[in-house]
Amino acid sequence: MKTLLLAAGRSRRVKPIEDKNFLKFAGGTLLEHQLDTLKRVGLTDLLIVGGAHNREKLEALGKPYDAKILVQENLDEGMAGAVLAAEAELDADESLLVISSNDVLAQSANADAYLLAYEVKTYFPGGYLKLNGTRITGIVEKPEPGTEPSNLVNIVLHVFKKPVALFEALRAVSTDRDDRYEVALQNLMQKQVFEALPYSGFWQPIKFPWHVLDLMNFSFKVMGSRIHPSAQIAASAVIKGDVVIEEGVKVFEHATIVGPAYIGKNSVVANNALVRESMIGDNSVIGYSTEVARSFIGDDCWFHSNYVGDTVMGNNVSFGAGAVCANLRLDEKEIVSSGQATGRNKLGPILGDNIRVGVQTSLMPGVRVGSNTMITSALLITEDIEAGKFVSGGKPELVIKDNKAVLDKGARAKMKGNL
Amino acid sequence: MKTLLLAAGRSRRVKPIEDKNFLKFAGGTLLEHQLDTLKRVGLTDLLIVGGAHNREKLEALGKPYDAKILVQENLDEGMAGAVLAAEAELDADESLLVISSNDVLAQSANADAYLLAYEVKTYFPGGYLKLNGTRITGIVEKPEPGTEPSNLVNIVLHVFKKPVALFEALRAVSTDRDDRYEVALQNLMQKQVFEALPYSGFWQPIKFPWHVLDLMNFSFKVMGSRIHPSAQIAASAVIKGDVVIEEGVKVFEHATIVGPAYIGKNSVVANNALVRESMIGDNSVIGYSTEVARSFIGDDCWFHSNYVGDTVMGNNVSFGAGAVCANLRLDEKEIVSSGQATGRNKLGPILGDNIRVGVQTSLMPGVRVGSNTMITSALLITEDIEAGKFVSGGKPELVIKDNKAVLDKGARAKMKGNL
């Protein structure tokens, strides 16, 4: 059996996160974690479908796993196109396991003829299986809550004993359709027997950017705790709970790291900073008097005198002093991000890569800031900012008059007397 | 003798503080402190006049003192109505001590036929006694500074040997008058002999909200110092001076509490926070990197990365990160609050109950924010905000262009090299 890992997708819903496959959790990318899992359960004949945009990174990453990288020419053909890209790689009698790179499972199931189906307890906006006994007769995409045909959600871990029939079914559906893969499955189900493998272990898709935080929290559970011997930790710094501190990290005086937390290679947690329940990538600086709480921070990020709470950001993001990530509505109700309900009442902004935010600027909860964007100082950002923008507030209007106030020279001395 | 404690008043001048009787100083409400004092000097036959608005809370609070709670039907009748509400409770030959719930005395005087009179050293906007020898012949309300008839200010601790005459005098004055009680006294003085009991011990009325800070400072002097055994205090936290830390309090790493200070039950002083010369109520969180200096904070308040100086606030007030209480004018002159000179050059804003303040918002010195109000982020609040309001700055105007800046990848690495 060959395993086909789908890694070509550039989901718009997860924007401004650039490529979720390469998000690093506890030092390894999401894709590496998936490949490790596949290897562990004995799936070693690996195909990864990517696109032109990430081919090189996939080649480098797939090498240690002996994975063959395939390139999907037309990304607009979605999952159907991705699966067809593997056609030439399969012998006539080989089965095919199709698996998504970003449905993260805690351990892989030993299925051989099934669609993996997650038993949801509350509504999830995915594809629900219609069943006739144990046989799957259809998939209903995002039904209205309350009208779900079952409590089983389709997870993209699909095993096809005869993929030739799948390829034929895919080709029989127009490339114009967004849901070509799903329609092909539906058609095939009428002829072949599909069964569901119910699964109730850990499952975390990254459909929306805030799912990164859920996945981070799962990752914490399996991360353990260690401090690299090269790390320099000031005597007055405090490290509590499960914390991983990688090579070359520096933790300065009066800083605190409260686990679970992960600090990537060569990063700095500076004086009086606080990191808790967060992952920090490599080469980042959590500067003086900065709190990072329950957040996912990429490589090469830089903060000082900031509050960063319940926030997801990519690489090379820098904040000026006093810039703040708001993470709670005043009415403490559910936060909506780009029109999408998030199910969270605590969520900061979401930032892509290569972003600069000026001093004293506030980013409101759930706001998304695209990559390669600069936002100037002292602004209130209440709306999404597209990638590649330069955002300012225009010239500040000042009222400048002559200063007629006279200071009492003694006043300050009196105040200082109390110190 | 029966003692009548006046607790019905809802002073407009002390707004937005909701009911000063229930402000807690060092864990006990103002009213409880008053009742303790009365008990200590042997006054045990206690009546408390409240209103419909606080009857329930008074019943609960008065129970351990065997105090009878009376309800004044029409609060518009002021102090006169409050005194008349006690009429039915008095035997014909019983004397009556009338005492205000919020003129706080350090120890109660053993007077029996007097109006207690405070010897003021500087002008206080109260009622001044006119004297003929030791006999009081009149009360002049808030005379112009310099025209005071004496240096004795009327404190509402009035003993009437024959309260029947008082009740008659009260009824003889029209209910339309604001100063009905005072006029009744003036009339009575012409017939009866009123004497002043000069008093120069501690006296602190709560006429204006900032008097809460004065009373807090007095309260510190008698509070002592203790840490409840259930409190969890991090090894690196520092506690100095006279500090009371109640049950269930947590003090996190690198926090400092400089006495005098009081931290109420189950409150948290988080990492790197500083509390000094302040009272914090129960269940409050003084979050990371927050300073609370010389302030009175109620129950269920929450801060992080804030500066709170010389500020008075009620219960359930929450600040977003970076919000600031300004407590000093640029010219360092006296602060005026709602048109009222405060006698202070350091005073923050005054906040009622159930208030939310967004990130990065600044509240100017002496500004009053009414209860049940929400103020959004990044605003400058220079004016009083009424209760029950939602305050925003409208949609921020952003100028969004394409970002043409190109970052030099090496620049940050060079900066980081110095750390």
Add this chain to the structure above:
Amino acid sequence: MKTLLLAAGRSRRVKPIEDKNFLKFAGGTLLEHQLDTLKRVGLTDLLIVGGAHNREKLEALGKPYDAKILVQENLDEGMAGAVLAAEAELDADESLLVISSNDVLAQSANADAYLLAYEVKTYFPGGYLKLNGTRITGIVEKPEPGTEPSNLVNIVLHVFKKPVALFEALRAVSTDRDDRYEVALQNLMQKQVFEALPYSGFWQPIKFPWHVLDLMNFSFKVMGSRIHPSAQIAASAVIKGDVVIEEGVKVFEHATIVGPAYIGKNSVVANNALVRESMIGDNSVIGYSTEVARSFIGDDCWFHSNYVGDTVMGNNVSFGAGAVCANLRLDEKEIVSSGQATGRNKLGPILGDNIRVGVQTSLMPGVRVGSNTMITSALLITEDIEAGKFVSGGKPELVIKDNKAVLDKGARAKMKGNL
């Protein structure tokens, strides 16, 4: 030989720094450091030319050095007028050493007939020497980069064996000319032999305010390390590297001072503050949660909850909580100050004396704020502010509606549960 120290200048380019001669480096003014250097190399017959504006301060400062203070009547006559002010002090056969008060040399050269000439490696906007062999034939002021006649820049350390000829040459040039001194030198060079004494040791002119930071860094190298026995340093405070702490200084809990750093007399480094690579004058307060990095701070300054990076400021400057000195452009390119390229990509604002900045106000990189100015709260200052101004943003426009949000009482308790 008499030595004439030029201290009358009031350079416009160094504004808003008030009088660079009196800037204190490691406790001594620039002028004192210069006088110490002169004394060390045996130059003891000292004249200092000042103006009416600093005569008194010069008299006090020059006394221990037995320096005679001369006053230049018309400061508009520049360096020529300053030199002529010394004419009456010289005997006919005495030589004259003319030296600038703010070209700081690490050690003084033993020259006797030369103009000191600094070997520059990169372009400096000064006067370049034209040479014929070792003879100086002219000085070219600020040539276009690439057209310099040599790599030798004229430093005002000029020795004249026969100053009488100099005085004559000066008088022969019109007082209308800005460059009267330079023209006189040029004329004299045609008759007399001028030679250059090449010098490649430390040289730091204060042409622009940011040169104060360069001089500070040099000063650190020779400052050493000491803590006055009267200083009070909390047990949890950390002091690292070369740090000088003067008499009466207090360092509070969880503060950090990272050398090189200088803390002047009676200054306070308060709780959780961080001072690094900076000089703090006397009687200043680096308040709670404030970072001062790579900055020069005068006497009587006061901060709390501020970020101050790569900033130069005079005396009696106070910041409200949350005010920030931005020190980096978003594009990380060279900072321009008052139209002048600075050669720095990290530079904060430059402030004079007696300045107040309100809470949450941001001062942009390189912005200059004149003395005796007040800037109100929550402003973004992107332009230079002249001396003596009162700057506000006008009345903030608030949108005030009724608050219809209802808070869920349990939400906060749930959040607090995680602490």
